[in-house]
Amino acid sequence: NAGVTQTPKFRILKIGQSMTLQCTQDMNHNYMYWYRQDPGMGLKLIYYSVGAGITDKGEVPNGYNVSRSTTEDFPLRLELAAPSQTSVYFCASSYSGGGTDTQYFGPGTRLTVL
Amino acid sequence: ELKVEQNPLFLSMQEGKNYTIYCNYSTTSDRLYWYRQDPGKSLESLFVLLSNGAVKQEGRLMASLDTKARLSTLHITAAVHDLSATYFCAVDLTPYGQNFVFGPGTRLSVLP
Numbered sequence: 001n002a003g004v005t006q007t008p009k010f011r012i013l014k015i016g017q018s019m020t021l022q023c024t025q026d027m028n029h030n031y032m033y034w035y036r037q038d039p040g041m042g043l044k045l046i047y048y049s050v051g052a053g054i055t056d057k058g059e060v061p062n063g064y065n066v067s068r069s070t071t072e073d074f075p076l077r078l079e080l081a082a083p084s085q086t087s088v089y090f091c092a093s094s095y096s097g098g099g100t101d102t103q104y105f106g107p108g109t110r111l112t113v114l
Numbered sequence: 115e116l117k118v119e120q121n122p123l124f125l126s127m128q129e130g131k132n133y134t135i136y137c138n139y140s141t142t143s144d145r146l147y148w149y150r151q152d153p154g155k156s157l158e159s160l161f162v163l164l165s166n167g168a169v170k171q172e173g174r175l176m177a178s179l180d181t182k183a184r185l186s187t188l189h190i191t192a193a194v195h196d197l198s199a200t201y202f203c204a205v206d207l208t209p210y211g212q213n214f215v216f217g218p219g220t221r222l223s224v225l226p
Contacts, residue, residue, distance in 0.1 A: 033214070042118075042202055042216035043157075058213065090156060102147060102159040103214070 001026050004106035006091050012112045013081040021076040021109050023091030031094045032074040033058075033103065034066065036087040043090065049074055081113045116141045118205050118217040126223045130192050135220045137186040137203035146186045147204045148177050151219070157202065161188075193224045 007022045025032065030051050035043040045058030049068040063085060065077040074093075078085060088110050092103040117140040127133050137146070148160040161170040163179035163186060170177050174197065176189045186203055200219045207213040 035216075040219075042218045043204075043214075044216070045214060048213070059215070092157075102162050103157075104159070105156040107156050 003027065004091055004093055004104050006089075006106035006109050008109060009107065010110045012114060013078075014114060015081060015083065017081050018077070018079050019081070019111075021078070021089055021091075021111075023074045023076065023106060024072050025074075025091075025093040025104070025106075026072065027093060027095070027104065028071060029093035029095050029104075030071070031096065031101075031103075032068065033092040033094075034064070034074070034076045035090045035092065036060065036085075037090060037108075038087050046076065046089075078111075083113050085111065086113045087111060116205065116207060116215050118203060118215050120201075120203060120217040120220050122220060123218060124221050124223075126225060127190075127193050128225050129194055132192065133190050135188040135190070135201055135222075137188070137217055139184050139186075139203075139205045139215075139217075141184075141205075141207070142181075143184075143205045143207065144181055145206045146179050147206070147214070148186070148188055149202045149204065151200045151202065153199075160201075190222075195224045195226060198222055198224045 004025045033048045034046040044060045047066040049055045091106040094101045094103045119138045121136045146163045149157040161177040166181040168179045174191045179186045200221045202219045204214045204216045
């Protein structure tokens, strides 16, 4: 199993540009998450999904959109990029949301907005 | 608003020494998670603590949870250089793992 994969690994955007961060998991996990990690900080939840077709906002959803058309994929869309969105973005997944299940994280996408 | 705090934020310790990292959270939760992150890398799950009094151990690391005190500890025994990393605790606000709140992390450096 590849686990959780993310593309691209690095990206530089200009202010106002848009892009989609890709996330795929091959573990048949129901739950998927997007986090951002600012330098020296913990992770903040952007959006999450409990299954295909179901998404909801986390702590910091402004400026982002998500969709979940399949169990495997959970892309994150940035519209009108701003310098405040410079961060490292992590996608994660878990089989269910509770109990002993932990989240498995992808390698991250480092995004810089200039 | 839930706050998750960690203490200390930075820790430099010598090999062979013991130390404890503390994680306090401000609202009721029965589940707490510990993760490790190496520089420039992703997060790796260490422990899942599901109830009051839960204790988990793996190698030189031991984690415990006191839900009444809203406190978790990560104890390091006889530290080695390979334990150098940033350690995060995270609290699940919901019963179904839908809203994790992470602490700011404790950056641990183990010196020879």
